[in-house]
Amino acid sequence: MLGKQFLHGGDYNPEQWDETIWIEDMRLAKLANVNTMTIGIFSWSMLELTEGEYNWGWMDRIFELLNENGMNAILATPSAAQPRWMSEKYPEVLRVEHNRVRQEHKVRVNYCLSSPIYRQKCREMSRLLAERYGKNPALVLWHVSNEYHEDCHCDLCQQAFREWVQERYKTLDNLNERWGTAFWSHRYSDWSEIRSPQPWPAGEWSMMSLGVAWKRFNSELTVDFFNNEAKVLREVTPNIPLTSNIHTWDVNWRVLTDAVDIVSYDSYPRFQVDDGDYERSLHASFKYDYMRALKRQPFILMENNPSSPPGTKLRRPGYHITKTMQAVSAGSDSVLYFQWRNGKTSNEMFHGAVVNHDGRGDTRAFKEVAKVGSMLQDLESICGTNIDPDVAVIYDEENHWGIEFSTMARWDGRSYMNQVHSHYRAFWNRGIAVDVIPSVKDFSHYKVLVAPVLYMFLPGVAERIEEFVKNGGTFVTTFWSGYVDEDNHAISGGAPGYMSKVLGIRSEELDACANEIDFKGHTWKTEHFADVIHAEGAEVISTFKKEYYKGSPAITCNSFGDGKAYYMSSSHCEEFMNVFYGDIIKEAGVDTLYSEPLPKGVTCRERGGKLFVMNFAPEERIVKLPNGETTTIDAGQTLIL
Ligand SMILES: [Zn+2]
Structure with missing residues (x-):
């Protein structure tokens, strides 16, 4: 059935x-x-x-x-x-x-x-x-x-947790090293000392590795x-x-x-x-x-x-x-x-x-x-037909936890999910299907892989990103990427950690500040962040226009093997993302019915040969259909072709 x-x-x-x-x-x-x-x-x-x-x-x-x-x-x-x-x-x-x-x-x-x-x-x-x-x-x-x-x-869950930790880390020395327990006198001397974390301020909230x-x-x-x-x-x-x-x-x-x-x-x-x-x-x-x-x-x-x-x-x-x-x-x-x-x-x-x-x-x-x-x-x-997108956007729950537990990183109010949505939106606006995937999934199905704020590297992910780009894929990542390993333990050598080679850049410090950039002959305002980076092999395709780092790279592109790896130092408005990803979609040959965004609030999806055009705007929208005809779709209505 x-x-x-x-x-x-x-x-x-x-x-x-x-x-x-x-x-x-x-x-x-x-x-x-x-x-x-x-x-x-x-x-x-x-x-x-x-x-x-x-x-x-x-x-x-x-x-x-x-x-x-x-x-x-x-x-x-x-x-x-x-x-x-x-x-x-x-x-x-x-x-x-x-x-x-x-x-x-x-x-x-x-x-x-x-x-x-x-x-x-x-x-x-x-x-x-x-x-x-x-x-x-x-x-x-x-x-x-x-x-x-x-x-x-x-107590039963605490004991199960202890056994899980012991199975994963094998020895207390390894656990202490990977969780960095030398800090604030948190060293474990016996497995029985391991207990679940509690929220701030009453309990043990300070150990980022324990939280994850x-x-x-x-x-x-x-x-x-x-x-x-x-x-x-x-x-x-x-x-x-x-x-x-x-x-x-x-x-x-x-x-x-x-x-x-x-x-x-x-x-x-x-x-x-x-x-x-x-x-x-x-x-x-x-x-x-x-x-x-x-x-x-x-x-x-x-x-x-x-x-x-x-x-x-x-x-x-x-x-x-x-x-x-x-x-x-x-x-x-x-x-x-x-x-x-x-x-x-x-x-x-x-x-x-x-x-x-x-x-x-x-x-x-x-x-x-x-x-x-x-x-x-x-x-x-x-019914039963699948969708096979050219594009994947990484949303990774473990990465999300890592960011949430990074208590001193001043991430307050600027959610990981919002950052991921801001990239996903550029595809949604054009009705392009996207697989939303955790970072451990296979990347080989896709032409474009987008990893906004990939703060935490799970084992093998950086290597697979490298492989993806080497084989001709287009990769996009952003500021606040490549900071910690799977235990929420800072990666020595600085950001973007294991992706430095594929991206051809080095990040020095992250400014939580709006700025402006040049891109394709226009000036664009940025939102929230400006990553002060150095191009080390990557081509600089946009620079910052303000602050002491005026003229430093804002967006870079590194040719690596048969593919390209982009680094975006800021978060951006919807209009900018539409323009930026318009080029990426064209360059990477992403299959799409619409190369330009549909009218605001309208999106479409194709499944099994049927096209669903949906208007989520509060007013009617005039939409040009793929067959060249123009039609009006009322607020909240769907057209199926
Ligand atoms: Zn229990």
Whole structure:
């Protein structure tokens, strides 16, 4: 089923209602052109009422109804929220905060990732679900747990961290050297002294290597927690693929890539029908390009909001279609919502839903959902098709952590993500597909590789960049690159560290100051940064116009092997980036329908021979189509050709 037909539907928590509503939901689902329901996500306490007392009747009946109505089921394991009885009986399953205080039973995702008891309970529940529903014809996908995030600081997790550190660093001497513990008397004399970091000012926040190591450990622990359930599901149902939906960005998702069969993502851009929609849609697109690039295959849009909650500025007619088609055009094989029906009470009572508390199938939001369902049926030929961009932009979570932990680097308020977006935008403005990749991914698929603020070098990355350029690739990087190794340990010899040779430059000091540069006969204002660099082999193609370093290189290009490596010493406005990357796109022979940026707020994507032209501007835009015709696209609308 996956890859042949778009999945259209969403999270459904039928345990809140009786069968009368379930039957009505099946009728409404058909009206909405919905073919899939995701069930069981937080259902543990309704499946196992007390320890060993199971309650399968309602889920059995839901599976019957889904089958009778020709619908697909995505079945979740309920491990994102343990039942209250379990927290009471086995307190070790509850999470401990960074202040070392154990939480009470609350909210959700309140479990310890290491607890042997919780892991055993999760395996048992996964096995029961797989044995009961694994052969059910409706089942198309396992949804393992839900939205992993944050960490646990209990004794079990601390011990697991110690073992992880010991395995990675082997000896205390090596650990002390690589973490630089001679500083501020932080030397470890026994493995038992290793503990998780805590935020400023109360706890141990000063060790940059420890901070990155803890994040890295927790990402791997999260995948280990996933595999605890996945192993059982794969054993019992080897033909049913597995996913786990990504939402927050505190886990390094690249480590989950090989563990899941399909990447899935929960996307919640809050369109307000204003100038900011352009930026919000760009951020959403960036994340879709990351999700697709993780496995270089289509992904699943597991959650998005089908309507606006009361009290917010309502999404205007057509925006829902544009928002969902944006994901489809970027490689999603689904449009799945949170949620099918508004919760009766508690936290999700007024979250957007396909079916509101009025229970009607003729609301504006419902009709737009039905329209999306019908469009997905018409687009079936592109389901499962991949996108193979010429361009990759590196966004690396470990690099991000490194920057965040660089406490004295005065990076405040100038986020890494914003810097990456500023480069990505030049391609987005032209409708050029980009793979957003971590630095450890293979670069050989691309003509252009952009690595804004590549502060941290993971092992082998600098060598692979060199290889990429030598083989004819075009590489662009920026200020604040090449400062530290994987342990957040400063690289001796100065920036840009291991990239000095390929870039043919040396950075002396970084001025956090706006300046002006000459570029192609024009003067451009720069933003935030000016890196005072020396060309050591690279050609200077732009110089600074102000300050004591007036006349020093601002942008350089180094010919290296068959390729070119550019260094940009400043951050720049959108207009400059459009001009700069216009040349790069031309020079590198990037495949594009538009060599110039589309009108502000408009972007396009091509997938499987279909062209999606989307207007995220608050007003209509006149767009020249690739066939030479000119058309007007209203605010928030999509044209599919
Ligand atoms: Zn724990």
